Amino acid sequence: MTVLTLGACGLRVETPPPAEPSPDAVEQVRGRTVADSLDLAAAAEAAAALPDGAVPSVATVLADVVAYAEQHAEQLGGEYVSGLPSPTGTPSASTPATRSVAEVLDRLGSATRTALTDADAVADGPLARLVASVATSRGELAVRLAQATGAEVPALVPDQVATADPSPTPGSTESPAGDALTAAEVAALALVHDEAGFGFEVVAAKLAGDQRTAALTAAAAHRARSEEWAAAAGIDGTAQDPRRASYSVPGGLDDPVVATALGRTLETSVADACANAVAQAGAGSRAALIDGLRRATVDAAAWGATPVPFPGLPERAQQPTG
Template sequence: MQPPSRRTLLTFGLLLTAGATLTACTGGNGTDPAASAGGRRPDPDEPIRLRAVAATDTLLAGYDALLPQAPQLQPLRAEVAQHRAALQPSTTIPPTTPATPPTAAPTTLPALAALERQTAQSRLADLAAASPQLARLLASVATAGVLHATTLGDSTPTPAPSPATPSTVPTPGEAATPFQEALSAEHAAIYGYGVVGARLPDDQQRTDARTALAAHQSRRDAWQRLLAGTGATPTAAAAGYQLPFPVTDTPAATRLAAHLETRLTTVYADLVAAAPAPHRPLAADALRECALRAHHWGATPTPFPGIPNTPATTPTP
């Protein structure tokens, strides 16, 4: 028997390792005059970080206003505090005092949920202007905010981003590789959901699996169109893929679904950093959708969806 082909094994491995492939970003090779002179190097991301921290402080104040009557909010509040630390610019901003919330602090759980969702949407407005790694962090934190809103009971649909115009389609040399990686991951997810659906009872779970499969097929088609528009040949699906663990019953099937979605969040968080700025909202939207589906299938929550390791509390000087 011939050993499995590289492609057969590739993409489930990609779901484990794509982060290492896509997270690299280039830096300047010149000498920084401010750094050479002993001064603090200007951080072009600082205005974005300041806006993000201010929005986070408003969220923290909202949580603090409700914690006395809703102590169950403490884990979500702790995650928001982690977001603040990760978004903190190099010029440290002291945390706001919990005892002095803003006048508009929410007074009900639905109001807090709405604030989480609004804040998540506002973070995405800075994706194009941010550095690649800050864009990745903003997309992750925005996704966490949508998950918080969902946990708090807000099911308001998030508007889909507008597709990039033809003039902003990346050239093959500019960004074909990260989109090919995303396409390969979608091929594997589609195969995986075929296994998931076959092991689920014919009830709501199987319906949910079909819905997820259709979403991944749609995302696959979008990446194929984008790549074809660059003149690149989209990566084809393999005949089969090696599963990360045996799937013989319903619990294993739901665990596989959670695994697929969780690994795809890493692929898409890294794509936010690797993609040209006009395409970052599409990658962030894919990250959000995968994180919500992972949550639905019972994946362990994380403060930074798609980012395996907790980001540093301050940017590199």
């Protein structure tokens, strides 16, 4: 019998090169959000060099698009690198040249819709919270850029959300798999809305004219949402209901500056609570919570809040870089 020893003959078996790992669904969402952020930063930077991007009011927003998008990409972990060499002859992806500020606005709208869809669908709760915040920030930037240019605000909500009830009830946060918020988590939302309702009633008593009307409207809206969340948790009127008859408020509210600052604080607290609930809720059950984050962020801005890169995420960078 003849035995062929490959090693002795100097022969070796060729092993195939390592394969590029396929990203899972969570990594796809993270990578897509990073890619859109980098695309927005590049597009806004290019648009700033164009005549219509050099207008001071427009340039200010474009600078925030660049700064915020870069922070979004960084906080999401940056571009995925497998560590494997790129195949030779593989063309590298490039962002199409930006020809106008209007293109940046369109890209903001598209990226916002994508992130909103991903925030509701992704299985990872903390990533959903971060992506929801990014989507909210992009929406704010789109509105600001549209206002600066006099253009129409692009669609910011995916079609499947836009055609749904614009004011979904808290009970709709339960997913088909039954992965809903716990009663305690829903109670926390009832509490933060109730405190906001009380606070805005106090603010309304200290202000006059349109500001008083706005505060009364906000108070009624928060009281109504608090009732909805309490009913959804099954705690309305029970010993487990955390809501109180009154809440502490800062002194000096006779000064309109202090009163409006309280309005900002109340809405920001609601945004933070909704963002936290996004992380706690199951995939496919977050639409009402994400809408709450977006709505509270818009309302905080109406009371003078400065735009930040990560609405609802106080632990992350909250100061503009401009």
